[in-house]
Amino acid sequence: MHPKQKQKLEQKKQAKETLMQLFQIAEQNFSKNKQKSDKCAKQIRKLQLKFKIKLPAEIKRRICKKCDKFLKPGENCKIRTKDGKLIIHCLECKNIFRMPYKPKKKTIKKQKVKD
Numbered sequence: 001m002h003p004k005q006k007q008k009l010e011q012k013k014q015a016k017e018t019l020m021q022l023f024q025i026a027e028q029n030f031s032k033n034k035q036k037s038d039k040c041a042k043q044i045r046k047l048q049l050k051f052k053i054k055l056p057a058e059i060k061r062r063i064c065k066k067c068d069k070f071l072k073p074g075e076n077c078k079i080r081t082k083d084g085k086l087i088i089h090c091l092e093c094k095n096i097f098r099m100p101y102k103p104k105k106k107t108i109k110k111q112k113v114k115d
């Protein structure tokens, strides 16, 4: 493998780890320091875009696609399921976004390209 390519992969790996850590920090700080959580959410977004990282569903559904705020179900967002989809209602900016909800039987591979 080309050294540069290898370096890039290494960076991406690093970014993924950072991203997971940021998520943890955001989760832990939500009740005591919401601003910090939001900051983390923004950083996660940045990393995701920069390294084109596919976010795990559990993280994806916790960051509003519109306002980039960290979402906590029952606190500042509502999550419902409907027709095999998760409907996430951000109470921060009133945005509603949907995410495929993995059914147990078969996995529906239908994702928006521009995600």
Ligand SMILES: [Zn+2]
Residues within 6 Å of the ligand: 064, 065, 066, 067, 068, 069, 090, 091, 092, 093, 094, 095
């Ligand atoms: Zn929002």
